[in-house]
Amino acid sequence: MTARSAKDTSVHLDAEAGAGGEFRRQTNRFTTPFGDGPGELPVEAGRYRLIVGLLCPWAHRQLIVREVLGLQDVISVGVVDPIRGDDGWQFTLDEGGVDPVLGIRTLAEAYRRSDPEFTGRPTVPAVIDLTTGGVVTNDYHHLSTQFETVWRPLHAPGAPDLYPEELRGEIDEISALVFDRVNNGVYKAGFARTQEAYEQAYEELFATLDGLEERLATRRFLLGDHVTDADVRLYPTLARFDAAYHGAFHCNRQRLTEFPHLWGYARDLYALPGFGSTTDFDHIKRHYYSIPIVRSEYGIVPAGPDESAWLVPADRAALSSTPDEPYRRPAA
Template sequence: MTDTAASARGEIPETTTETDGKGGFSRQTNAFTTPFGDGPGELPVEAGRYRLIAALICPWAHRQLIVREVLGLQDAISVGIVNPRRDDRGWNFSLDEGGVDPVLGIEFLMDAYRAADPDYDRRATVPAVVDVTTGKVVTNDYHHLSTQFETAWRTLHAPDAPDLYPEELRGEIDALSTWLFDTVNNGVYKCGFATGQEAYDAAYDALFAGLDELEERLATRRFLFGDHITDADVRLYVTLARFDAAYYGGFKANRQRLVDFEHLWVYARDLYQTPGFGSTTDFQAIKEGYFGSQGVTSAYGIIPKGPDQSGWDAPHGREALSATPQERFRRR
């Protein structure tokens, strides 16, 4: 199977075409980026109109699941879950009865991409938001989807929903999130999908330098911006949740495990024990996706039995760093 054929079916080819030509990993850009809003040409915010398609392996999709639950958007935006084991046909709905999404009536996510663009020939990625009235993907812009849920969808939030994206912090949150993506979130992929030693070494060094910086930052504050969880914490958490289970071994990000960081480990546990975080984290699906999908970390599909995940429920003691220890979220 050629890389072109593999890409057309929606999965990561055995030899990825997403390279910078120098042995480094260069992720494909998003094809559907129209934002939600009430402006000209924007996607209208309408309860029940959209279906969020996610894979429980995927950190970019996991962000949206967390924010959707924390903000109380479950009744406004439905969710479809694809099999975490992506085969040579791409993301599929084989977890559902008959192998078909019960709302969209499709077997493969690529069908919704092709409904939006019959000539679409890249990977069909998650998260993807599909308009259930047309069956077409309307956005796969994981960079901005969570902040759109936090702002454009505000009228449909639960009455007691927190403010994950405070207006006065948005510039700082955006700047940190951009750095987080390049250095940490996508940094693990730069390690795992590097095809040259020099590119791998550079990615490895940058990743752990970034984690060391975060370790220092979180030594004196409960969350990235102080006493309350923000969108930036969601973005960091999804990588930390996958670190020991997948990235440490499968992606060769192996200077140390998450559990070996004094502050990052208890910070991650604090978030895991927060409603919306642990409830959307599926460690078995994460391992199945990274180790059982074609061309990701193994050609044999062997799923590791470890690591032991029981420590995620252990007390974290991070409340001592907060002026309001019982209140993880900032209310409006």
């Protein structure tokens, strides 16, 4: 039986607290991009293993893109336990507690193979080079767009264009706002060490959700008729909102289900291949309610909300001029 401890989480949360009690997320240690330029990571089928936690919104993005673009046979996936152990993320879900491809028990081992002096928090997602067994990138900020662009030669036939060139400026702009105020905003509220820091994050979060609610009143997806990388980035936070952030992180002005357009939008995405199929509410709840600052003394994990509500049809296709084509076809 693998040990469970709050030690790893508590130590790193202390390290990521600012002087004003605000949460400051650590920077990514490995950020070399994929490509064919000098010093870039070569794009090769079968060379890399993507390590994820089904609990993690940053990892969830990569799983969505991998499935939507048909990269399942190109990049393998390993899944860590949703509860962090004494040495970070562990492969307790695999037989013998060992990743069957990498032969390691903890993700920290792969980080230390790349950098023996690494002392930060080993994070998911992490891409492991099977030729070395070490982490080559944990840059969740850019990994999905790299899968969408430089990995295009390995996409499945007919895979959609999630990051069309002419929309990249707009996608990047809205994604930056969503990351700061929503994706990371819930963490800034949940991990705040002062009332002032919490309330600032809370107000920014809900002001941004109000703006997104208004935006989605007249368009099916964030950029219009088709799913883009911007939707891939927003969806994981929405999927975790009622199950975790509303209660565990005190983001409780209202639930996702109380935003008519955002809730319909989230269900619309959930029904598409790659979104609902990569959403694991059990892992999500078990993780967030194991974090020391929110964990029940008795280890109780909430039974709700009712997951069947995600299966109710969203009826948002009428907002689109291409209702039967939620994905944009790639340019010829």
